[in-house]
Amino acid sequence: MQLPIALVESLRGLPGFDEPAFIDIHQSGAQVTSVRINPHKISEVPFAVAHTPIPWSRYGYYLSQRPSFTFDPLFHAGCYYVQEASSMFLEQALQQTVDLTQPLTILDLCAAPGGKTTHLQSLISANSLLVSNEVIRGRAAVLKDNVIKWGAHNIAVTNNDPAGFSTLPGFFDVMVVDAPCSGSGLFRRDETAIEEWSPGNVALCSQRQQRILADVLPALKEDGVLIYSTCSYSRQEDEDILQWLLTLDMEGIELVTDPQWNITSVKTGNSFGYRFWPYRLKGEGFFMGAFRKKVLSERPEKYRQKTKPLSAKETGVLRSWIRVDGQAFVAFGGRIYAWPENLFEALDRLAGKMKVVYSGVLTGELIRDKLIPDHALALSKRLPAAIAATALSEEDAIRYLQRKDFVLENAQKGWQLATFGGHPLGWMNVLPNRINNYYPKELRILKEQAPEI
Numbered sequence: 001m002q003l004p005i006a007l008v009e010s011l012r013g014l015p016g017f018d019e020p021a022f023i024d025i026h027q028s029g030a031q032v033t034s035v036r037i038n039p040h041k042i043s044e045v046p047f048a049v050a051h052t053p054i055p056w057s058r059y060g061y062y063l064s065q066r067p068s069f070t071f072d073p074l075f076h077a078g079c080y081y082v083q084e085a086s087s088m089f090l091e092q093a094l095q096q097t098v099d100l101t102q103p104l105t106i107l108d109l110c111a112a113p114g115g116k117t118t119h120l121q122s123l124i125s126a127n128s129l130l131v132s133n134e135v136i137r138g139r140a141a142v143l144k145d146n147v148i149k150w151g152a153h154n155i156a157v158t159n160n161d162p163a164g165f166s167t168l169p170g171f172f173d174v175m176v177v178d179a180p181c182s183g184s185g186l187f188r189r190d191e192t193a194i195e196e197w198s199p200g201n202v203a204l205c206s207q208r209q210q211r212i213l214a215d216v217l218p219a220l221k222e223d224g225v226l227i228y229s230t231c232s233y234s235r236q237e238d239e240d241i242l243q244w245l246l247t248l249d250m251e252g253i254e255l256v257t258d259p260q261w262n263i264t265s266v267k268t269g270n271s272f273g274y275r276f277w278p279y280r281l282k283g284e285g286f287f288m289g290a291f292r293k294k295v296l297s298e299r300p301e302k303y304r305q306k307t308k309p310l311s312a313k314e315t316g317v318l319r320s321w322i323r324v325d326g327q328a329f330v331a332f333g334g335r336i337y338a339w340p341e342n343l344f345e346a347l348d349r350l351a352g353k354m355k356v357v358y359s360g361v362l363t364g365e366l367i368r369d370k371l372i373p374d375h376a377l378a379l380s381k382r383l384p385a386a387i388a389a390t391a392l393s394e395e396d397a398i399r400y401l402q403r404k405d406f407v408l409e410n411a412q413k414g415w416q417l418a419t420f421g422g423h424p425l426g427w428m429n430v431l432p433n434r435i436n437n438y439y440p441k442e443l444r445i446l447k448e449q450a451p452e453i
């Protein structure tokens with residue numbers, strides 16, 4: 001691996017930078033595999049391979065080998081997320097700056113494919129709302145799929161430019177801006193990123209990061225918390241951005257780190273940054289800083305309800321499909337979504353101002369008083385206990401996920417969940433002579449499993 005000389009030169013003098021160790025780790029070919037479990041679905045790592053906890057995250061684990069995630073049904077059931085270890089430091093930043101037992105409104109501004117979003121959802125209280133935004137439409141679709149897999153009911157996925165959030169002044173208690181960057185921190189994983197790296201691109205990224213932050217900060221409440229991060233090593237995208245934030249009446253927040261974690265703390269003026277060097281800890285290059293907003297925010301507009309919830313009569317048929325307690329049901333384009341009642345106002349405001357591509361739990365479509373359940377409902381944690389389900393063998397689970405035919409002896413007829421290890425994978429409708437597989441086509445496993453030798 002040939003690192004750009006201009007990058008190495010630009011890092012000289014940065015706290016914690018060790019040039020020979022930096023070059024060595026990139027040439028060693030060593031790879032770190034880590035996952036974060038979904039505490040709403042499982043409580044232990046579901047792999048036979050040896051694993052050790054990631055010290056700064058209660059849900060993160062290093063794996064001694066990389067299993068085939070594609071052919072693990074529990075991956076498709078949303079039981080865990082494959083995520084780089086350093087970025088799980090978000091947990092520390094959040095835990096140390098906000099009271100997570102409170103109902104919070106949180107924005108994850110640059111959210112696709114969903115690493116930070118799924119992590120945030122595991123940390124916040126059930127009556128908090130997480131708005132997970134991605135500006136690029138195709139990437140917002142991937143984000144939505146990952147949010148559905150995670151199975152939570154308190155996330156809304158939006159597809160807006162950061163400037164769009166200026167229509168929601170003072171709306172958020174917390175904002176996470178995991179900014180698009182020059183990506184040098186991921187060189188070990190993605191060698192093509194090396195070809196795209198240039199000093200000019202670092203400068204462009206730095207300007208774009210400032211623009212994104214300036215556009216979105218009006219939507220943060222006074223005293224609200226901003227968490228900023230990149231996977232770049234460059235000072236212009238890291239410390240320089242923290243310095244610049246101080247000029248916008250943002251106040252740096254110092255975080256406590258255990259010295260054994262080997263994270264490099266950087267104090268620049270009154271801002272505090274945290275650098276992750278891959279030769280000092282087990283993880284990729286990463287940078288994070290936290291701030292509190294010290295300037296008055298505009299007040300949000302007076303609330304006027306726009307969305308009309310469905311009546312109890314209209315939703316009567318849903319009772320056998322979803323736990324309706326505490327939920328309001330709303331219809332968009334014939335599709336019925338369950339919104340937690342206590343988040344109704346926030347979701348309704350959001351729907352009035354932003355391009356919302358997903359919210360709550362998509363329950364399904366009502367056709368002539370019958371519900372055609374959506375895949376999202378199968379993966380959600382709002383299913384009633386009594387719903388019909390059939391446990392599949394691992395082989396059948398893979399065939400189900402590939403949308404291939406399989407045979408079930410003595411299975412109950414009708415709509416039911418296809419499950420593996422107690423976790424729903426999706427819907428199927430068992431007919432007398434065949435099984436209709438409702439696993440979404442666009443999510444199916446396309447690869448073939450290599451035969452065991």
Ligand SMILES: C[S@@+](CC[C@H](N)C(=O)[O-])C[C@H]1O[C@@H](n2cnc3c(N)ncnc32)[C@H](O)[C@@H]1O
Pocket residue numbers: 109110111112113114115116117134135136139161162178179180181208212
């Ligand atoms: C570092 S990635 C986010 C990774 C994500 N937070 C996670 O943990 O999975 C940055 C994201 O910012 C998005 N992005 C690109 N240009 C942007 C812009 N001008 N404003 C906001 N987001 C942008 C990219 O599409 C990308 O999804």
